[in-house]
Amino acid sequence: xxxxxxxxxxxxxxxxxxxxxxxxxxxxxxxxxxxxxxxxxxxxxxxxxxxxxxxxxxxxxxxxxxxxxxxxxxxxxxxxxxxxxxxxxxxxxxxxxxxxxxxxxxxxxxxxxxxxxxxxxxxxxxxxxxxxxxxxxxxxxxxxxxxxxxxxxxxxxxxxxxxxxxxxxxxxxxxxxxxxxxxxxxxxxxxxxxxxxxxxxxxxxxxxxxxxxxxxxxxxxxxxxxxxxxxxxxxxxxxxxxxxxxxxxxxxxxxxxxxxxxxxxxxxxxxxxxxxxxxxxxxxxxxxxxxxxxxxxxxxxxxxxxxxxxxxxxxxxxxxxxxxxxxxxxxxxxxxxxxxxxxxxxxxxxxxxxxxxxxxxxxxxxxxxxxxxx
Numbered sequence: 618x619x620x621x622x623x624x625x626x627x628x629x630x631x632x633x634x635x636x637x638x639x640x641x642x643x644x645x646x647x648x649x650x651x652x653x654x655x656x657x658x659x660x661x662x663x664x665x666x667x668x669x670x671x672x673x674x675x676x677x678x679x680x681x682x683x684x685x686x687x688x689x690x691x692x693x694x695x696x697x698x699x700x701x702x703x704x705x706x707x708x709x710x711x712x713x714x715x716x717x718x719x720x721x722x723x724x725x726x727x728x729x730x731x732x733x734x735x736x737x738x739x740x741x742x743x744x745x746x747x748x749x750x751x752x753x754x755x756x757x758x759x760x761x762x763x764x765x766x767x768x769x770x771x772x773x774x775x776x777x778x779x780x781x782x783x784x785x786x787x788x789x790x791x792x793x794x795x796x797x798x799x800x801x802x803x804x805x806x807x808x809x810x811x812x813x814x815x816x817x818x819x820x821x822x823x824x825x826x827x828x829x830x831x832x833x834x835x836x837x838x839x840x841x842x843x844x845x846x847x848x849x850x851x852x853x854x855x856x857x858x859x860x861x862x863x864x865x866x867x868x869x870x871x872x873x874x875x876x877x878x879x880x881x882x883x884x885x886x887x888x889x890x891x892x893x894x895x896x897x898x899x900x901x902x903x904x905x906x907x908x909x910x911x912x913x914x915x916x917x918x919x920x921x922x923x924x925x926x927x928x929x930x931x932x933x934x935x936x937x938x939x940x941x942x943x944x945x946x947x948x949x950x951x952x953x954x955x956x957x958x959x960x961x962x963x964x965x966x967x968x969x970x971x972x973x974x975x976x977x978x979x980x981x982x983x984x985x986x987x988x989x990x991x
Contacts, residue, residue: 649745649748649750649795649796650663650664650665650666650795651663651664651665651795651862651863652664652670652750652795652798652799652864653862653864654864654893654894654920654921658919658920658921659919659920659921660921660949661894661921661949661950664795670711671711671949671950671988671989671991672711672712672750672752672798672923672949672950672951672952673709673710673711673712673950673951673952673985673988673989674705674710674711674712674713674714674749674750674752674952674953675705675708675710675712675713675714675952675953675954675955676714676716676925676926676952676953676954676955677701677705677713677714677715677954677955677957678716678957679697679698679701679957680697680956680957680958681956681957681958681967681968681969682824682825682968683957684716684718684759684760685697685698685715686717686718686721686733686736689736689740690732690736695739697957698740698743699743701955701957702743702744702747702749703747704955704959705747705749705955706747706748706749707982708955708978708981708982708985709981709982709985709986709989710749710955710985711748711749711750711989712749712750712751712752712798712950712952713744713749713750713751713752713955714751714752714754714801714925714952715740715751715752715753715754716754716757716759716804717737717753717754717755717756717757717787718757718758718759718760718763719755719756719757719758719764719768719780719783720758720763720764720765720768721733722734722737722783722786722787723765723768723779723782723783723786724765725767726767726775726778726779726782727782729782729783729786734786734787734790737787737790737791738790741791741794741796741797744796745794745796749796750796750797750798751796751797751798752798752799752801752925752952753787753791753797753799753800753801754801754803754804754868755783755784755787755800755801755802755803756780756783756784756802756803756804756830757803757804757830758818758819758827758830759826759827759828760825760826760827761816761819761822761827764816764818764819769816769817769818773832773833773834773835776818777832777848777851777852780803780851780852781851781852781854781855782855784800784802784852784855784856785855785856785858785859787800787856788800788855788856788857788858788859788860788863789859789860791860791863792859792860792863793860794863797863798863798864799863799864799865799866799893799894800856800860800863800864800865800866801865801866801867801868801896801925802849802852802853802865802866802867803830803832803867803868804828804829804830804868805821805828805829805830805868805869805870805898806829806830806831806832806845806848806867806869806883807820807829807830807831807832807870808831808832808833808836808841808844808845808882809831809833809834809836810834810835810836811831811834817831817834818830818831818834819831829870832844832845832848833848841882842882842885842887842888843887844882845882845883845885845888846887846888846891849867849883849888849891849892850891853865853891853892864893864894865892865893866892866893866894866895866896866923866925867883867892867896868896868897868898868925868926869881869883869884869895869896869897869898869916870897870898871897871898871899871912871913871916873912873913873914873915873916874899874908874909874912877908877911877912879915880915881915881916883895884897884915884916884918885918886918889918889920892920893920893921894920894921894922894923894949895916895917895918895920895921895922895923896922896923896924896925897913897916897922897923897924897925898924898925898926898927899912899913899924899926899927900926900927900928900930900931900932901927901929901931901932901936901937901940902931902932903931903932903933903936906932906936906939906940906943907943909940910940910943910944913944913947913948914947917947921949921950922947922948922949923948923949923950923951923952924944924948924950924951924952925952926952926953926954927940927941927951927952927953928953928954928977929977934976934977934980937980938980938984941984941988945988945991951988953977953981955978956968956969956974958974959978960974960975960978960979961975963975963978
């Protein structure tokens, strides 16, 4: 997501038919089965039927350069969300990745916003009605000016406690809901001291958004894998107090593209054993497709692997297609980006990138149908 931004400047019941569907005579939404990992641990399956499941869909923030949570308290905001979910489904998605902002839900170290959690419950209904699963990515602090001062001032241990508090609230809200594909603990966590001119906990500012966040800003000689394991364990434990079933992952930057031969911390056996599957963010580039394919090898640790962010910003659609085909033996799902506009609206000039994004959306729809037939 951060690279794309640089390039472009940026248990609820399922048994009853929703009233609107009954009134209109439309087919009821498909019943969603919980997604789990297969018995051999290598792929996704639907818990009831045992059918295979390939995550295919979109990262969704809302309208371009906007966060959907900014106005989801308004009728207009919900109309936009509902329309976009219908369009993403029409384009062949089965998963939508939604980025939960920390400050939306946590108002103090011991207080959550119950109204916002109610809106999250409503979002689950929108997903279910459209036959879509949610990848709920948490703890985001995308806008620095909205990060609570009290939260920024916390030391590492207390910050982790607040993050566990966030995940307890989300898991309590979503427990028993099969429309949640997974909880993603954080988007692109890193372990590093900030530079003198950087904020204490977020980095990677692009187009007004901070997509990268430190889980430790004073590693003080500790091994990165030890820090990552302790953090993951604490948050998974918080989730499991309320939800024993929903899958858990972490959205990791594909560092092996930058440093070929590197050993990623979150995909190490030490850390990944606490996760249900591995998620990585990788944007292939023309001229290095083979290298980008090879960069995924260290993330193949005997668990399902999802390329959770992908887009043809550094390559053609044809090269992106080559990358997906080449990684199909190793990868179990792909999630691209949807910017709140249809292909027709992009062709008419909607940002970002106008017709280029329209062409991609057409391709993604066709490709998804082929992937699912496999």
